[in-house]
Amino acid sequence: MTTTDRYLEPHQARTRLPTMFEDLLGDAIERAFGEGAYTLPELVAYLNRTGPASENGAAWTEENFQALMARLGH
Incomplete structure (x- = not known):
């Protein structure tokens, strides 16, 4: 196999298309x-300022953001 035979399939583990909310x-x-929002508190603050709101419409917290990322990552 040469390097030209290899390719990257960035969505190879995807089992479904993302929802509009996920996009x-x-x-x-x-x-x-x-x-420049690199830390979790900065990211949560940015999302609360600009949206989208969390899936249930509540404000983002570090906990609900992490829980959603864990769920989406499985």
């Missing part, structure tokens, strides 16, 4: 990183 959240996280 919006991913975009917001990328913007937060782009604006």
Whole structure:
């Protein structure tokens, strides 16, 4: 096998397409990183300032953000 035979399939572990909420959240996280929000408290504050709200419409907390990331990562 040569290096040209290899390829990266970035969604190889994906079992379904992301929901609209997941797409919006991913975009917001990328913007937060782009604006220098690197720690969890900074990221949560950014999401609460700009949205989207959490899945149940409540404010983001470090706990509910981490729980959602753990759930989405499985």
